[in-house]
Amino acid sequence: YAKSNAPTELTLLADKIKAADGYIMISPEYNHSMSPALADLLNHFGSSLFSYKPSAIVTYSAGQWGGVRAAICMRTFLSELGCLPVSAMIHVPKAQDVFSEDGKPVAGESQSSWFNYFSRTFGQLIWWAQAAKEHTEVVDPQSLLKSFKTDPSQRNAP
């Protein structure tokens, strides 16, 4: 869409993405890859809104691997967008047994183990998000772009 022609929903979403300090990228595993819906959303907005901010990868599946193969693809994808994934990831196998229909963790003995598991990834995300935000206030990342402003060939090796 040309800037002024985008539907209101997309403009509001772009504002939300721009305002965020970091991202939790949640995806089921489809054919060992990330959700096409999430890929489409990320492709639509592109790197300018996401870059220089960290992300955390969270995957789930109905089976036993918890979407780990999708997560590996997401690392490359998110790195290219410029929102670098933190090292810890969250994978939820048999998601239908872990969460209730309203998205809350099912009560039980394993609940606190899940919270501990999540907190490692989210702790890293928060640390990097705060660090990136503070440094962005010191150095505007866009000011570093000397080339690659108009043509992708501008970032080719000489």
Ligand SMILES: Cc1cc2nc3c(=O)[nH]c(=O)nc-3n(C[C@H](O)[C@H](O)[C@H](O)COP(=O)(O)O)c2cc1C
């Ligand atoms: C087209 C399709 C491909 C799938 N591929 C995988 C897969 O590669 N690995 C896996 O663990 N589960 C796979 N699944 C199962 C999904 O992980 C499971 O259906 C999950 O609930 C999808 O999340 P959603 O219900 O939020 O869309 C696939 C499901 C569909 C419909």
